[in-house]
Amino acid sequence: MATPEGFSEFVLARQAALLRTAYLLTGHAQDAEDLVQVALVKVVPQWRRISDNPEPYVRRVMVNENISRWRRRRWREHTTDELPEVLAQDPDHAELLAVRDALAALAPRQRAVLVLRYYEGLSEAEIASALGIAPGTVKSQARDGIARLRQALPAGDDAEALGVRR
Numbered sequence: 001m002a003t004p005e006g007f008s009e010f011v012l013a014r015q016a017a018l019l020r021t022a023y024l025l026t027g028h029a030q031d032a033e034d035l036v037q038v039a040l041v042k043v044v045p046q047w048r049r050i051s052d053n054p055e056p057y058v059r060r061v062m063v064n065e066n067i068s069r070w071r072r073r074r075w076r077e078h079t080t081d082e083l084p085e086v087l088a089q090d091p092d093h094a095e096l097l098a099v100r101d102a103l104a105a106l107a108p109r110q111r112a113v114l115v116l117r118y119y120e121g122l123s124e125a126e127i128a129s130a131l132g133i134a135p136g137t138v139k140s141q142a143r144d145g146i147a148r149l150r151q152a153l154p155a156g157d158d159a160e161a162l163g164v165r166r
Contacts, residue, residue: 002051010054011040017120021059025066027104038065059116059132070094082108102152109147113138 015036022032022039039061043054050057103111112131116122117138124142128135 003047006051007044007047010051014055014058018058019061021115021120022062024103024119025062025112026069027100031069035062035066035069047080052088056126056130059120060132063108063112063131066112070108097123098153102149105152106145106148109133110141110148114145114149117142 018036018039019032022035022127023029026032026035039058042061042065043050043058046057047054051139098106105116106114109131113127116127117124122130124138131138133141
């Protein structure tokens with residue numbers, strides 16, 4: 001699988017999952033597509049080394065790249081006196097939007113830990129390995145992220161379904 005064809009097979013097989021993870025990390029479809037593309041470009045030179053189990057490495061590249069992008073963009077944000085027109089949201093998507101907004105408000109590492117844990121189903125050890133942090137850090141980031149989600153999300157069954165217990 002350490003061939004260019006193996007890389008192509010991996011991308012085709014895992015593209016939807018990578019895009020989903022990237023979307024949850026970035027909160028925007030276009031940014032998610034860009035994040036996956038940048039991550040895959042960075043992975044190509046390492047393909048021979050990681051081809052046996054590339055998924056954790058690709059996730060780590062995506063998380064690190066997302067944090068770097070967030071740091072670069074943070075100082076570019078500016079306030080404005082005019083607000084954009086607000087589009088009416090479909091009420092069926094209210095829960096999804098609440099979760100997306102709550103995730104967007106988290107610090108990048110907390111967001112990465114929660115996305116990898118609750119949306120990707122990785123264990124604490126796998127997350128620690130993917131992010132290059134200690135398992136204790138994963139636990140504390142998850143705890144703090146869940147606490148912030150509890151404050152941001154409305155009470156009810158939907159919050160509990162996401163693992164946010166009141």
